[in-house]
Amino acid sequence: MKSQLLSINDLSTADIHSILSTAAELERITDGPTKKLPTLRGRTVVNLFFEDSTRTRISFETAAKRLSADVINFSAKGSSVSKGESLKDTAQTLQAMGADAVVIRHGSSGAAQRLADSGWISATVINAGDGTHEHPTQALLDAFTISKSFPDRKSDFSGLRVAIVGDILHSRVARSNVLLLSKLGASVTLIAPPTLLPVGVETWPVKISYNMDEQLEEFDVVMMLRIQIERMSNFFFPSEREYSRQYGLNEERLLRMKKSAIVMHPGPMNRGLEISASSADSSRSVIVDQVGNGVLTRMAVLYLLLGGAALTEVGQ
Amino acid sequence: MTFTLKNISLASGLVTNIAIDGTQVLSIGSEIHGDVVDCTGLIALPGLVDLHTHLREPGKEDSETVLSGSKAAAKGGYTALSAMANTSPVADTAGVVEQVYRLGKEAGLCEVFPIGAVTVGLAGERLAELGAMAQSAARVRVFSDDGKCVSDPLVMRRALEYVKSFGGVIAQHAQDPRLTEGAQMNEGAVSSRLGLAGWPAVAEEAIIARDILLADHVKSRLHICHLTTKGGVELVRWAKAQGINVTAEVTPHHLILTDDLVESYDPIFKVNPPLRTNEDVLALRAGLADGTIDIVATDHAPHPTEDKECEWSAAAFGMLGLETALSVVVKTMVETNAMTWEQLANVMSVNPAKIGGYDRQGVPLAAGSPANIVVIDPAQTWQVDKEALSSKSKNTPFHGYVLPTKIVHTVYEGIFVVKNQELTGLKYE
Ligand SMILES: [Zn+2]
Numbered sequence: 001m002k003s004q005l006l007s008i009n010d011l012s013t014a015d016i017h018s019i020l021s022t023a024a025e026l027e028r029i030t031d032g033p034t035k036k037l038p039t040l041r042g043r044t045v046v047n048l049f050f051e052d053s054t055r056t057r058i059s060f061e062t063a064a065k066r067l068s069a070d071v072i073n074f075s076a077k078g079s080s081v082s083k084g085e086s087l088k089d090t091a092q093t094l095q096a097m098g099a100d101a102v103v104i105r106h107g108s109s110g111a112a113q114r115l116a117d118s119g120w121i122s123a124t125v126i127n128a129g130d131g132t133h134e135h136p137t138q139a140l141l142d143a144f145t146i147s148k149s150f151p152d153r154k155s156d157f158s159g160l161r162v163a164i165v166g167d168i169l170h171s172r173v174a175r176s177n178v179l180l181l182s183k184l185g186a187s188v189t190l191i192a193p194p195t196l197l198p199v200g201v202e203t204w205p206v207k208i209s210y211n212m213d214e215q216l217e218e219f220d221v222v223m224m225l226r227i228q229i230e231r232m233s234n235f236f237f238p239s240e241r242e243y244s245r246q247y248g249l250n251e252e253r254l255l256r257m258k259k260s261a262i263v264m265h266p267g268p269m270n271r272g273l274e275i276s277a278s279s280a281d282s283s284r285s286v287i288v289d290q291v292g293n294g295v296l297t298r299m300a301v302l303y304l305l306l307g308g309a310a311l312t313e314v315g316q
Numbered sequence: 317m318t319f320t321l322k323n324i325s326l327a328s329g330l331v332t333n334i335a336i337d338g339t340q341v342l343s344i345g346s347e348i349h350g351d352v353v354d355c356t357g358l359i360a361l362p363g364l365v366d367l368h369t370h371l372r373e374p375g376k377e378d379s380e381t382v383l384s385g386s387k388a389a390a391k392g393g394y395t396a397l398s399a400m401a402n403t404s405p406v407a408d409t410a411g412v413v414e415q416v417y418r419l420g421k422e423a424g425l426c427e428v429f430p431i432g433a434v435t436v437g438l439a440g441e442r443l444a445e446l447g448a449m450a451q452s453a454a455r456v457r458v459f460s461d462d463g464k465c466v467s468d469p470l471v472m473r474r475a476l477e478y479v480k481s482f483g484g485v486i487a488q489h490a491q492d493p494r495l496t497e498g499a500q501m502n503e504g505a506v507s508s509r510l511g512l513a514g515w516p517a518v519a520e521e522a523i524i525a526r527d528i529l530l531a532d533h534v535k536s537r538l539h540i541c542h543l544t545t546k547g548g549v550e551l552v553r554w555a556k557a558q559g560i561n562v563t564a565e566v567t568p569h570h571l572i573l574t575d576d577l578v579e580s581y582d583p584i585f586k587v588n589p590p591l592r593t594n595e596d597v598l599a600l601r602a603g604l605a606d607g608t609i610d611i612v613a614t615d616h617a618p619h620p621t622e623d624k625e626c627e628w629s630a631a632a633f634g635m636l637g638l639e640t641a642l643s644v645v646v647k648t649m650v651e652t653n654a655m656t657w658e659q660l661a662n663v664m665s666v667n668p669a670k671i672g673g674y675d676r677q678g679v680p681l682a683a684g685s686p687a688n689i690v691v692i693d694p695a696q697t698w699q700v701d702k703e704a705l706s707s708k709s710k711n712t713p714f715h716g717y718v719l720p721t722k723i724v725h726t727v728y729e730g731i732f733v734v735k736n737q738e739l740t741g742l743k744y745e
Binding site: 086087088106107108109110111113114117118130131132133134172175198199200201203204 | 500503504505506507508509510511512513514516580581582622625626627628629630
């Protein structure tokens with residue numbers, strides 16, 4: 001495995017299998033009184049967040065702490081960092097603090113790669129979402145969630161049909177998921193109005209549909225993306241009501257889905273817009289599971305990238 | 317001073333001697349006058365002329381000054397450059413263009429022609445005092461809001477009409493602002509993967525098409541800055557076939573670099589207009605070779621290190637160009653046999669001087685022509701080192717590239733401002 005996780009492209013299929021099986025192993029080990037493992041004791045993980053995202057930060061923080069790492073939260077938003085202090089200065093500060101891993105969330109696409117490639121820092125860089133580019137650990141936790149929902153498959157997704165619905169253009173979750181799911185053999189269909197699909201999407205390993213009702217019965221997984229209401233001002237869609245009617249997952253659509261199909265959402269949800277409350281809370285929904293799986297997957301990533309002590313030892 | 321460039325090859329391939337006396341070519345032929353400079357194996361071309369240079373003075377002298385830009389120009393074989401108006405203050409009055417003109421004279425390393433802004437403060441709303449700039453000591457003939465597009469069609473129409481009274485030309489930075497809000501790179505397959513906001517070709521082509529039609533309607537002169545797309549080349553080709561008075565330029569970097577370089581997220585490749593696809597690059601080369609594109613212009617855009625040492629979206633747009641332009645054009649056009657040395661002299665010297673109305677520049681070498689000459693060695697390659705450039709900034713995308721053709725001497729108004737690849741410290745006064 002590479003020493004950084006900036007994009008799903010950094011991972012081979014074997015790496016992905018290794019992360020997913022490590023997450024499963026961690027779940028087994030920590031599913032008891034031993035919630036905390038000593039494997040990263042003495043290591044420092046910095047959460048460097050240039051953008052607010054309480055849920056992602058808490059997920060990484062919890063993951064690192066369960067592995068006994070020291071965690072420093074460096075919230076750059078609203079501090080000196082967002083105004084004036086550059087990525088470079090911040091990186092050099094973290095380097096001086098002896099960070100072993102930097103988990104970076106940034107509003108600018110490519111910021112994580114920039115941090116990793118620049119030579120400003122020797123720590124392992126983990127991308128926790130960069131602009132509208134990628135969010136690799138989200139895709140990994142989604143794959144982990146899918147593998148748990150379809151236990152017979154053992155993270156071989158060949159033939160699995162996945163729909164990703166909504167604002168593909170601005171979604172780092174979609175980009176990472178397309179790469180990851182296609183590596184694992186799934187057939188991915190993007191469903192969105194043409195305005196919310198990037199020019200160039202035809203070069204992606206996916207099928208495209210503008211119509212949510214077309215093949216809804218055929219999907220095993222329906223992943224809904226958050227829609228940002230301010231997109232309306234740029235004419236991406238005419239109104240919330242129209243978007244919801246055309247692309248929202250409502251009760252009626254939920255009932256048309258396959259019996260075994262699951263509903264996913266990376267959160268935070270706009271209930272009533274891209275997803276109805278009844279769909280979000282239905283028995284098909286694995287949205288709450290995604291949160292718990294996020295911690296396990298991020299533990300696996302930290303463990304594998306930072307080369308912690310063997311799990312078998314610590315499990316005892 | 318009187319001297320002779322002995323045994324030198326002209327662009328035509330003819331090997332001869334060029335004798336220079338004062339600021340003029342005295343003779344071309346067997347005659348030897350004054351000091352002899354052996355130029356065996358070297359080629360003489362009329363000094364290069366850049367129609368699109370950002371010098372940053374006044375306002376951002378930490379990035380470049382008229383003097384440092386003139387040094388870079390001389391090192392790159394240029395005997396004339398055209399200082400874009402997007403300084404601070406903007407060159408939208410006779411006072412500012414005269415200041416830049418004077419600084420150019422003081423530097424004395426090449427002729428510095430200020431370009432005047434089309435609109436006050438480059439805001440695109442009110443015409444700047446174009447007549448006053450034309451009548452100033454700087455005798456401005458080229459007007460541009462470069463960096464910004466004159467996007468209001470009525471303002472553009474009036475500007476095109478107005479400059480007819482003194483033989484001016486509007487140089488348009490063709491970029492529809494609404495179609496490029498927040499744009500970071502060429503819109504296409506690469507931007508879709510990288511999650512960077514797209515700068516679509518149509519945003520350039522729509523303005524080019526509109527302005528061609530406007531220029532035709534008011535029978536004025538339009539120059540298109542930095543053409544980057546295949547579609548833009550087609551539009552200019554069509555306009556020329558209709559006899560519309562339009563000229564176009566391409567930058568060296570758009571002749572060689574493509575948008576997949578952005579995959580590194582290294583802002584050294586961030587430029588406006590953006591790097592396009594290989595198909596566009598090939599169309600630009602073909603357009604330059606067949607005369608659809610009249611000139612190569614550098615769009616030399618210096619930026620301080622901190623403006624490139626950051627994440628992509630926070631970085632400034634722009635690349636250095638003066639010191640690498642000739643070599644890149646040789647690599648892409650001459651070494652590929654798309655162009656001869658004579659054609660290269662046309663697109664890098666003769667044609668830009670004509671568009672700008674620069675009388676003492678771009679004159680084919682002959683007895684009596686101004687002694688503005690670049691002497692190059694086509695047999696030698698060199699490795700670009702950003703630390704070794706004369707520009708105050710280091711933002712060249714070609715650091716580490718091995719490029720063909722060394723610039724050996726630059727003669728400006730009969731003075732060796734560069735000799736044996738080094739600035740001599742001499743200047744023309
Ligand atoms: Zn421009």
